[in-house]
Amino acid sequence: MNKLHTLVAVAGIAAASGMAYWWQNKGSTHATAEAAAPATAAAATPAGAVAVEVARAESRAVQDDASAVGSLRSRQGVMLRPEVAGRIVKLGFADGQPVRKGQLLVQLDDQLQAAELRQAEAQVGIAVANHQRNKDLVAQNFVAQRVLDESAAALEVAQAQAALSRTRLGRMKITAPFDGIVGIRNVSLGDYVKDGADLVGLEDISSVFVDFRLPERFLTRVQPQQRAEVALDALPGKAMQAVIEAVDPQLDANGRSLLVRARLDNPSRLLRPGMFARVRVVFAQRANAVMVPEEALVPQGSKQFLIKVVPGPKGPMSQRIEVAAGARRDGKVEVQGSAIAAGDTVVTAGQARLMRGDPQPLRLIELGKVSGPVAASSPA
Template sequence: MPGNRKLTVVASLAGIVALAGAAWYANRTPPAAPVATAQGNAATVVETAEVRRVAMADEAAALGTLRSNESVVLRPEVAGRIKAILFREGTPVKRGAVLVELDAAVQRAELQQARASLDLAESNFRRTEDLFARRFVSQSARDESASRLEVARAAVALADARLRRMLLVAPFDGVVGIRQVSVGDFVKDGDALVNLEDISVLKVDFRLPETLLPRLRVGQALEVGSDSLPGERFAAQVDAIDPLVDAQGRAVLIRASLDNPEGRLRPGMFARVRLILEERPEVAVVPEEALVPSPGDTQYVFRVVGERAERVAIRTGVRRDALVEVLEGLAPGDRVVTAGQLKLRDGAAVRVVPGAAGG
């Protein structure tokens, strides 16, 4: 037993000596040096992008509504009973096509009667002309016969017009909607029968602030999008500018038109409008992520000069496609920090690494 205690004590002393030696060796070894610049300050790792020039359009955005190029609700001018419906709902029709026919038996009889009276008046006039040429009748008798002929002709024209009013025809090429009546229905004058829409061309109405009025003109190009067709854009152009400015909203109403040959857009749909005010071929831009959040209206970025970051105040313009226009403060070719700027301060040392922003 005494021998075991001596071995335990010796082993403990050896362990203590080993630990003390390891500690002494560790204290002798210098620690690893941090990344430093030539001036000896630790550098912050950042990503950068170059200030570059791109083509950018000066534009205005608005919300609008699509409308038919032409739209009408067919209504009869006279009361009558529907004899025939000559169209299929939701199908295209040509201008002049008969869509609804009312019972016109009375009107046809009136036209036949008027034509018979016209035949008699023409026969009497020819006979009177012959007698007048042989001086058997007076000038007044000839004039009276001619007047009766003109009255007969007018009666035929009137009866024919009344007959034609019993037919409802398409006033333009378009697509008929959903009818509200059936064959045999008795309709009054002015009752709505069916709508007709010309959707080969669509109109889009939207409003812009009155401050843009001096920059608006007929013929300007614009793009129209719809939430129903995400990601698609349709070319359009300004057709008219309302001369009256809305006194409440201080906005001006603008109407544009766009081709819709496939009928993918429909009247009444919500539209997002992008009006191009001016095309600018060279605009200095930086990525949006280069902007440093700061209170107030002033915008800042960090510009890399050598191995240092400079905090620069800039004046910005329009923003589009994750790019920001730079009006003042930077020049093309400058490099700005796009990642890591939250750890920077003015004059801080930086080490640039490649990144998605173009470092």
């Protein structure tokens, strides 16, 4: 019985030792396979390669422009006010209606002025008769020349008095100085108004002006007859073309801004003074501008650099290039010059180790794609 127990114990120990040996060899084989994988991957990438993110340069149409906000103004606009006090006896317009140049808008009571004019005209008639009579008498040597001179002076005084009375009478009528649309009146029939009181506004909106301000750096670039694009919050989705009419010669000392006025045609009369406007002035347009992501640019002092990916003997290499930045649109910036062309690959992240200027091997990572080789651009 003791021998049986001894044999069972020996067999169990042998089985356990065999299992331990097998398990140890399996783990070593698995570790060797795992260690071989990085070695294979390392062999595919040059030693010391810098991992960077890259993107492609693209070509698109770009406009060199400036944006601003402004307000619409009527082509002509006045607030009608009387020059003399008086009582309103007639209104020749309806609120918000078009009127013609010379149309009677407000008539003040002019009975007193009309009577004064008739009196002055009668005085002129008497003076004319006296002067003519004195002419005849002087011709016949019945009176002296001095009498004729006095009658001529009296005639001039009477005529001046009549002209004064006629002017006073004319001031009792307020007419439209130009074609336009009247606003909402501030007075009613029978009101007594003083001189200078606001009666009604008159606006000519056959075309309108848009006034806006630009920073002073655009002083040499904005010129009359340039085109501007205007968008209005009141008319969403509708872009209109304006023409710059004038540039104020004086800059605002507070904001260092330049006042610009552009003209908009308004045949439908939809545009009204006071509307809020968004203005974009186009200075130049380029059909095939080369654009790269903004993060590709690395500023150093007053200069701008980017890293271009070029082919090397063992794979992609870095090439530092100084560039001039142009217009910026939607997270991209224009690269001016011939150093970068559409389709070239540029580094967008990881440039810090590449700014010394020496070409270095790269391991490229293109965003949105699985890590792998990316075609390098030809050297500039």
